[in-house]
Amino acid sequence: MDRVAEILAEASAEAVEPRFRALASGEVMEKAPGELVTVADRDAEAIITRRLRELLPVPVVGEEAVAADPSLALALRSEPAVWLVDPVDGTSNFVAGRPDYAVMCSLVRSGRTVASWIWQPEFAACYRAELGSGAWRDGERLSRPPAPADxxxxxxxxxxxxxxxxxxxxxxxxxxxxxxxxxxxxxxxxxxxxxxxxxxxxxxxxxxxxxxxxxxxxxxxxxxxxxxxxxxxxxxxxxxxxxxxxxxxxxxxxxxxxxxxxxxx
Structure with a gap:
C-alpha cells in the first residue's frame, strides 16, 4: 500500500506538478470532443505504468492508453488482476489552473476493486483504501458518520x-x-x-x-x-x-x- 502511494506522489512530482499553471503552448490537446489531455497526463501515466508493473506484473489499464487503444480495457473482464490508472483526474481543472485534480490508481482482482489510492497534489492529501481493511486519509482511519435522516x-x-x-x-x-x-x-x-x-x-x-x-x-x-x-x-x-x-x-x-x-x- 505504501509503495503505490509513493509511486503516485513521485510521478506527480516528476510530470504533473511542475506543469501546473505552467503548461506551454502545444502541451494541451483535445483527444475527443470536449475531452482534454495534456503532456502531463501522458508522461505521468507512462511513469506510473512502468513502476506498477515492476511492483506487480499485471496489465495496466490507463485512461490515456485506452484512449489510444480501447481494446486494452477488455483486460478488466479477461484478466485475473489489473491495475487501473488515472494519471490526472480533473484535467480540465488542471488546464485551467484550478487545484481540484488528483492522481489515482486501483488494483482490480476478478472484477472487484481490492485496493485504491488517490493523491491530491495541491492539497498534499493521500487517500487509500483496502477491501475489508478500511480507508485512510494521510494515515488517519476514516469512518463516515451517518448523514441527517431528513x-x-x-x-x-x-x-x-x-x-x-x-x-x-x-x-x-x-x-x-x-x-x-x-x-x-x-x-x-x-x-x-x-x-x-x-x-x-x-x-x-x-x-x-x-x-x-x-x-x-x-x-x-x-x-x-x-x-x-x-x-x-x-x-x-x-x-x-x-x-x-x-x-x-x-x-x-x-x-x-x-x-x-x-x-x-
Whole structure:
C-alpha cells in the first residue's frame, strides 16, 4: 500500500506538478470532443505504468492508453488482476489552473476493486483504501458518520451532464427536496473523498469510466458508505460504455432516501 502511494506522489512530482499553471503552448490537446489531455497526463501515466508493473506484473489499464487503444480495457473482464490508472483526474481543472485534480490508481482482482489510492497534489492529501481493511486519509482511519435522516438537510452532488434531457429535467427538479446540491468539482478524485470526509452526503453519477470511479467507490465503502447502481447492485469497474447511473452515499439509509427522492415521478 505504501509503495503505490509513493509511486503516485513521485510521478506527480516528476510530470504533473511542475506543469501546473505552467503548461506551454502545444502541451494541451483535445483527444475527443470536449475531452482534454495534456503532456502531463501522458508522461505521468507512462511513469506510473512502468513502476506498477515492476511492483506487480499485471496489465495496466490507463485512461490515456485506452484512449489510444480501447481494446486494452477488455483486460478488466479477461484478466485475473489489473491495475487501473488515472494519471490526472480533473484535467480540465488542471488546464485551467484550478487545484481540484488528483492522481489515482486501483488494483482490480476478478472484477472487484481490492485496493485504491488517490493523491491530491495541491492539497498534499493521500487517500487509500483496502477491501475489508478500511480507508485512510494521510494515515488517519476514516469512518463516515451517518448523514441527517431528513432529505432537506442533505448536501450532495448531481452529475447530470450525460443523462438524456427528459430524465435530466426530472432529476434536477427532484433535487429541490435536498438541502444543498452542488454541480461537482469536475474530478472524481476530489468528489469521492468529500463523501468519505463528511463534506457531502451523496453523489449521483451517470457515466462511470472505471479509472474515475474504482478508487473513490472503494474509499467510500470502506469508510462505511455505499456505492451502488440504481438497482441496488454494488459498483464494480467495467469497461467504458456503462451509463446506467451510480449513486454514492454516506450510509445505507441515506442511499435509500436519496434514491427515492431522485427517482420520484
Amino acid at each position: 432529505a432537506g438537510k442533505l448536501s450532495g452532488i448531481l452529475k447530470s451532464r450525460f443523462v438524456d434531457p427528459e430524465h435530466r429535467h426530472r432529476l434536477e427538479a427532484n433535487c429541490a427536496a435536498f438541502g444543498e446540491v452542488d454541480p461537482g468539482r469536475s474530478a472524481a478524485g476530489i468528489e469521492y473523498p468529500g463523501v468519505a470526509d463528511g463534506r457531502f452526503d451523496f453523489i449521483f453519477y451517470w457515466r462511470t469510466l472505471p479509472w474515475d470511479h474504482a478508487p473513490g467507490s472503494l474509499l467510500v465503502t470502506e469508510a462505511g458508505g455505499v456505492s451502488a447502481r440504481m438497482d441496488g447492485s454494488a459498483y464494480r469497474p467495467e469497461a467504458p460504455g456503462c451509463e446506467d447511473g451510480l449513486l454514492v452515499a454516506a450510509d445505507p439509509a441515506t442511499w435509500e432516501l436519496t434514491r427515492a427522492v431522485l427517482m420520484a415521478d
